[in-house]
Amino acid sequence: GVYTIQPEGASTPFKVLCDMRTDGGWTVIQSRDRSRRRPLDFERCWQEYKQGFGDLTGDHWLGLEHISGLTSQPGLRAELLVDLLDTDNHTLEAHYDNFHVDKEDQFYQLTLGRYSGNAGDAFRGLGHTDNQEGCGFSTLDRDHDRCSPCVDGARTFASCSHDLSGAGWWYSDCGRA
Template identity: 85%
Template sequence: MPATILRSRTGHAARASPVCVVAAPGHASVTHLCGPPGARGPAPLCLLTQCLTKSGETRGCEPGWTVLFLSRSMAACPMLGLAALLCLSAPQANSVVQYRQPVHVVLLEPQGRDCSHIWAERPRAPSGVYTVQPEGASTPFKVLCDMRPDGGWTVIQSRDQGRGTPLDFERCWQEYKQGFGDLRGDHWLGLEHISSLTSQPGLRSELSVDLLDADNHTLQAHYDDFRVGREERFYPLTLGQYSGNAGDAFRGLGHTDSQEGCGFSTLDRDHDRCSPCVDGAQTFTSCSHDRSGAGWWYSDCGRADLNGLWPEQAGAASGMRWAAGDHQPTLRASVLRVHTTASGKV
């Protein structure tokens, strides 16, 4: 049977629902309306977000969605909130929500565990978007595979300032968890998917960090035992041995700089290792919220941040960093790729 979802009049339907519920932290009973925060089934009724940017802008709501600010009375009485959502879903004159439309749910059929597995089974497979299901993952998902002579590499992050309108990386925990962007352009694959890819039993993962600076020089950092842990530990980072010409910015200048073992932080989830955090003469509370604006594995903020924000005007400093030693190039593009092999055979 086809699932029924709501579509907004503006036509945005990349996500299954146009209703975004914004609630103050602590309104746990909103899960009666939406399910767990950020839950997205084949046809969820709404997406809960509790995340605001430094300027007070809501994040997690797509353009064109109806934004429902949940009052305390609605949170206390789920039926009242549900009635509000039903009113929003009814076709009305001058309403943002215009009509219901049946949508067929497409079931993804995995083509392999990951891009490395697909390449091993089909060495002539071209680069492109494939459906994978890592060992132990509950559901399949789509990824961009870079098929090289040395194997298939799964792209987990891609950014290029020259692609036109830049993708906004100033996002919250749920979006960094589930992923965002266009697989064929700027995107973040999602922490849950990255964790699944790099935690497969019997497999070892390599990370390739490919950078392009403002002078079109290419830089690369390689880590031979890359893993991202589970959400209950805030997706901690494991790296392995470094090689390359970019410098080991993940480990920085020493113990307080090193981001290895750090949990992931976002605007609304602070898991960095500093309190307070200090950068030169500046003192602040959160590396993500107060300095970077993006999500990353921050230590005492650290010297690597490839999700940092692009400068808002020409000549301004970029938040995208890969600083090793005294060298900090101005970056214009990055790609993070993962390759898996049997343990001990990297």
């Protein structure tokens, strides 16, 4: 359900979607269902990713400010659970026992703990160039990926966000997650 919360350090309360069916409850920071008739466009600028967008009961992004605040609570350790549904309707899961997103002045840098699950550790990928740990968040108008220029075979492009549908994310060298 949708709840109004005000974590320590937040200047105002805000609404979040809580998944109370999975392992005691999780705050949903992103929901994206491309099978919807009219899926939400995630091609957005920095300010929109900072504040959040969409409908909490449908496709949405909670907002980097809220995610940073939730993962920075004194004395608490946040975890990340990524639930995926493949094309055959099989559920895949990636769990990280620690999840932290820094403040904006650090470009919302991503920190992750130990991985477990059956989806594969896409955030850390197969090698150094795929590892998104420690990356800043990138959008169409703010590039913090680790490649300049980015190269994929014979293709060269300005940034991962531009090449990958314009969606914001913690890109390394256009990593797998």
